[in-house]
Structures are given as structure tokens and as C-alpha cells.
Amino acid sequence: MNISSRENIIKLVADGYVERGLFSGIEWLAEKSGKTILSGKAGYKKFEDKSPIPENAIYRIYSMTKPITAVLALKLVEKGMLRLYDPVSAFIPSFDGLKVLKSDGTTESISRPMTIEDLLTHRSGLTYDFLMGCHVAPLYSAQDISDDGSKNLKEKCEALSQLPLAYQPGTRFNYSVSLDVLARIIEVVSEEDFYKVLKKEIFDPLGMEDTGFGVKEENISKLMSTYGARNFKEIMNAKPHSLIETDVNEHNPYNKSDTFQRGGTGLFSTTQDYLSFARMLLTGKSKNGEVILSRNMINYMKVNRIPDSQLPLMLGPLPFVGYGWNLIGRTVLDSGKTMSLTGKNEFGWAGAASTYFWVDPDEDLVGIIMTQYLGSMWPISDDLRVAMYQAIE
Numbered sequence: 001m002n003i004s005s006r007e008n009i010i011k012l013v014a015d016g017y018v019e020r021g022l023f024s025g026i027e028w029l030a031e032k033s034g035k036t037i038l039s040g041k042a043g044y045k046k047f048e049d050k051s052p053i054p055e056n057a058i059y060r061i062y063s064m065t066k067p068i069t070a071v072l073a074l075k076l077v078e079k080g081m082l083r084l085y086d087p088v089s090a091f092i093p094s095f096d097g098l099k100v101l102k103s104d105g106t107t108e109s110i111s112r113p114m115t116i117e118d119l120l121t122h123r124s125g126l127t128y129d130f131l132m133g134c135h136v137a138p139l140y141s142a143q144d145i146s147d148d149g150s151k152n153l154k155e156k157c158e159a160l161s162q163l164p165l166a167y168q169p170g171t172r173f174n175y176s177v178s179l180d181v182l183a184r185i186i187e188v189v190s191e192e193d194f195y196k197v198l199k200k201e202i203f204d205p206l207g208m209e210d211t212g213f214g215v216k217e218e219n220i221s222k223l224m225s226t227y228g229a230r231n232f233k234e235i236m237n238a239k240p241h242s243l244i245e246t247d248v249n250e251h252n253p254y255n256k257s258d259t260f261q262r263g264g265t266g267l268f269s270t271t272q273d274y275l276s277f278a279r280m281l282l283t284g285k286s287k288n289g290e291v292i293l294s295r296n297m298i299n300y301m302k303v304n305r306i307p308d309s310q311l312p313l314m315l316g317p318l319p320f321v322g323y324g325w326n327l328i329g330r331t332v333l334d335s336g337k338t339m340s341l342t343g344k345n346e347f348g349w350a351g352a353a354s355t356y357f358w359v360d361p362d363e364d365l366v367g368i369i370m371t372q373y374l375g376s377m378w379p380i381s382d383d384l385r386v387a388m389y390q391a392i393e
Contacts (some may be wrong), residue, residue: 007038009263013387014042021243022378023354025053025224027370029271030388031279032363034287038388041056046225047243054222056272058215059370062265062351068202068277069263070120070328073182074297075135075201084120085197087113091185096162100125101136101164104233114169116185119178121305126176130235131316134174136166145177146232149260151177153184153194156262159277167220173325175315183263194261205290206280208273213261213295215268219236223268226353228374236316265352276359278348278366281359301327302347302361328349340382341389356381 014026024047030038033299045051053101076082078302089096095114099107110125118124127142140146141148143159151159160181166174167334183194195213210216215223227243229235280286284293293301305325306313313320322337329349332338343360350356352377356369369384 005118007040009039010038010384010387010391011042013383014040017378018043019378021047023228023371023373023380024243024367025057025371026380026384027053027057027271028368028384029275030365030367030390030392032365032392034279034364038391040106047227052260053224054178054224056210056270058210058219058221058223058270058371059238059270059355060224060226060351060353061267061269061274061355061370062350062353062374064269064274064349064355064357065262066264067281067328068198068267069179069183069186069275070203070301071281071293072186072198073116073120074293074301075188076189078294078297082116084115084164086116088115088119088185089113089182091188092157092161092181094158095181098125098161098165100168101139101166103135107164110165111168112170115182116182117305117327118169119182119185121325122173122175123168123170123306123310124176124178124181125167125171125174126160126178126181127174128176128232130232131175132236132266134166136164139163141233151174153180153187153261154262156368157181157184171310173310173313177264179264183261186263194263202277202292205292206273206276206286208276210274211267211269213266213268222270224370224372226372226374228353228376230374231307232352235374236320239375240384241373241378271368272367274370275366276318278357278359278368281347282361282364282366302331302345303327304331304333308342340379341386343389350381354378354380356385358385365392367371 017023025043025045028042043051045053098110101107114124127134127136129137129146131137189195256339284295284298287292306324313323322334324333331347336345343362345362346358346360348358353372353374358367369381369390
């Protein structure tokens, strides 16, 4: 099979998702050894009017914000401004004396302080309001923790400190708002607004001109329409998959860009911008050679941090068999247990609107998948990643 027909498989998979009315617009890109080897688009910016996907289309990347925040924290570790064992309460005093809500409704004091490592590995005891089965999630929902875009990072952390933890720090992987707390700590130690630190340390050196917590007026026409759940609380609710436009684009905390800065979500970005970030995770350097993270930190951050007793990773009811978690996201532990073709040392993460990226050090490969459907259960990232791997000679 020649390369053109191999690339056609990717297009067929993506077109199939659009033709079935499951996704409006899909964009993909793979770079190997610094050269683009696969790229393409399928579908539309807005499904209703069949408008084409623009050049440098802008996507809400939700939790693909988390690895960026984690890298920024690791930069501060390298500068001696943070340590993985630092207690969170040293930076946010209201986190001193947290309580844990047990499943029987009683509370107990934390057995040890929550640390920076706990935040990076989602073992802080914090949670999300959309996680079904988590006994603390309803308390988050009642406080509108995820969807209240009016609070700044300081105010959000103060609100979190008044709620109990779901688990003792360090005892369980539980996907959470941990990176939002980390973003506030970055503000405290840097004595600067979180976005300003991101721009100075990450976005400017990597040339990520279209990435931020808002969209420039001149770029509004490039913003992709978003479908699916209207807010974070609805992400895990099983609803008919539909591309009938809802008010998700209006009733979304992303639109409060004056205050909505978060470490775990909130960024807008483009495929090319995110490629610049993901490419850096191979070497620690920007495309022009500027060092973002040292080679030793790149190697250090990639190692799984979750003990066997806390595996498999669970995201609500969904298991990630074969994966662990390093300091920035998921990482393959045993490719013999993964259920979809991928690299044996691949790592990366995804976003709630079905965006996805991975970095494969063995192949010197970076892959990006962008689309906009909030809360989809369709395996688009698996299907496109498999199609992209089979196209690599």
C-alpha cells in the first residue's frame, strides 16, 4: 500500500464520522522527526450551514490545558521556585486543616498535607462535579465549581478549601480540579497573573500566538462551533449524540475570558499552536532551539507515578487499562494491555470536546486531533490514532 492510499484511510475514517452526523469538523496532524507526514480536515466549521473549516481554526481545548500548566510548574521546579513535595497549604493557607468526607457521611482530618505532586498526578483528593459515583461531586455541583466562570483562581481555591476532599491525599487517582489549584500556586510564587506567566514562559517562546483564555476580535471568525453538553455537569450524562446546535457556545464559562483563567481547562488553541507545545515534549526545546525544559526534566516527567495498587486509572466509570500517569498526563505502562494501537512509550492527554494529542518518543512522533463535541463517547481519538499509525512506514 503506498502512502497516498494509507493517508486515504485516515480521511475515510474522519469523513465517516462527519457523514454520520457525529462530528461537525475534524482536523488532524502528525509530525515525525520534525517533518509533517500527515495532515488533513474533514467536515465543517459549523454543521448547520456547511461552512468550511478555516485556516488556523481555533478550538476550545478544555483539559489539554492541563499538560501546559504542568510544564509551566515543572519550569518553576527547575528554577527552584517549587518542589514536588511542597505542601499546597504553604501557598494557599486555607488548604491547611482540610477534611475528608467518608462514604458513610462522616469526616476525618487529612493524614498528611496535600503536595504539588498530588496536584500533578490527580491524587490530591479533589474531584470534579461531573464524576459519577464520586460522593463529593454533588457538593461541587451545588457550588457550581466547574461552571462558575465569574470567580478568579484565588476565589475558586477559597471555595474549594471550604469543601471536603473525596479521598486522603496520595491514596487514589481521582481526576480533578487539581491543576486549577496548581495555577493559583503558580500565581502566588510568580507574583503575576497566571496567563502572563504562561505567555512569557510557554506561549511566546513556542510561538503559540493564537493560544489564550480568550479569542482576539480579529480571530472570532476562525472559532469552531461546539456541540454536545452545555456545561461540565452534563459531560458524563448519556444523551443522544446530535449536531443540532445548543446554547453551549453562549452558556459556557470560556466566554468569561476576563476572569476565566484556569490551570485545568479554558484555553483556546489551534492545531499548529498545540503542535508547537507537543513537539517540545520530545526534546524540551522550541523549534528554534530555545530550551523550555531541560533534557533531564523531560526524562523525569515521563515516568509513571501511580502505584500498582491504584491502577487501572479510572475517569468516572471509564478505565484506562495499560496506562499510568506521569507528571503531565497519561502514559503507556503496558502496551499489551492497551485496547487500541499506540506506541509502547506514548504519552499525552485529551480535552472534553474530543480534542486529543499524543507524543511517541520511540517514533519521534507527535499527533494532534482537533474537533468540537463536548462529552462525546464515540472513540474518534482511538480510530484516528490507529489510522495515523498504520500510515507510518
